[in-house]
Amino acid sequence: MSKKIKVGVIGCGRIANHAHLPSYKNNPDAEIVYVCDLIEEKAIKASNEYGGKAITDYKIILNDPEIDAISICTPNYCHASITFEALRAGKNVLCEKPAARTLDEAIEMQKVKNETGKILNIGVVNRFNDAVNKIKELVSQGELGNIHHVYMSFRSHRNIPGIGGDFTNKTVAGGGVLIDWGVHYLDLVMYVCGDPKAKTVSSEMFTVLGKNINDYVYTGMWAEDTAKFGGDGVCDVEESITGLIRTDGPVISFNGAWAQNIGEEDTFIDFMGDKAGIRLKYGGNFTLYSTKNNMLTKTTFEYKTGNMFQNEIDAYIKAIQENNDKLPSSINVNILTQEIMEAIYKSATEHKEVTL
């Protein structure tokens, strides 16, 4: 029988409660031993729901020799620093996306991971999404032919998360809609297309609607409410962004918006090949458009899909049990995306094309 993996979860906010904690609880090979949040009530609430001891200082987890696995579910500013400490304390780490605020931080994370020989996975959870893996399979079988263009749309009407709080503060988050949502889309495209090498990047970004926090018009907010921060909060990250990445594979173009004055949600990725194309509804299913047998055909698929967060946690636990460091979400693959995002920000800041 495999050893039961003892887990500590650091940060008990939305993603911990929505994904990490329920998935660990569902995994018979995992045991939640600690739930930690700077805000004690959040740790206690998580403990009541999922078990584990409620604590406010994550160092208690790092000092406990019984703990094998950590989930870092904190805001982006402490992903790197907690990862360094955890790896050096001999723990395996699953750190939420984005790996870090900057490329330098991500490279340092990779370095410490290599020094310590522990597992460091990043929460690029689409790599555990069955629809995404089906698309990857179809692409590698040549079903789409040569993919010349991929278009990513991650646009919503009013979705700036907790404007004034952690997500809209560049020092805390490292960026806005690109680093928060775009990172998932870019990672998914790189994964499906076999990590094409980026050559040049051109982009522009905007902070228009959220600039004056108190004037931002919205009906609902999925993060902490703006009112909490009053006029004292910070919103200095991009709320929308557009750009083009030339690679040695397909050209990747994108439009992203946490907020825009267009009242439609548009969250999809189009893979355009010379034999066929695929539209993937982000987080949902996909449609294949082809000209097979000289007919314009539109195919939708039916198959059983698992919960990608559960798949991600199950794979992490199994990797620790088997001492297998080959998961598709390893820090190594995230360096590429982090490099491209950094170039996108540089291009938008300098208003010119950037060569990688």
Ligand SMILES: NC(=O)c1ccc[n+]([C@@H]2O[C@H](COP(=O)([O-])OP(=O)(O)OC[C@H]3O[C@@H](n4cnc5c(N)ncnc54)[C@H](O)[C@@H]3O)[C@@H](O)[C@H]2O)c1
């Ligand atoms: N994979 C995904 O699809 C996905 C979805 C949402 C968020 N995320 C990522 O997860 C991270 C957290 O996002 P969230 O929406 O859960 O935010 P959140 O604000 O709801 O939760 C973060 C929690 O971390 C706690 N915290 C902050 N610093 C801490 C520390 N030093 N020690 C212990 N606790 C600390 C906060 O008190 C808060 O409760 C972000 O990096 C975000 O990008 C990933």
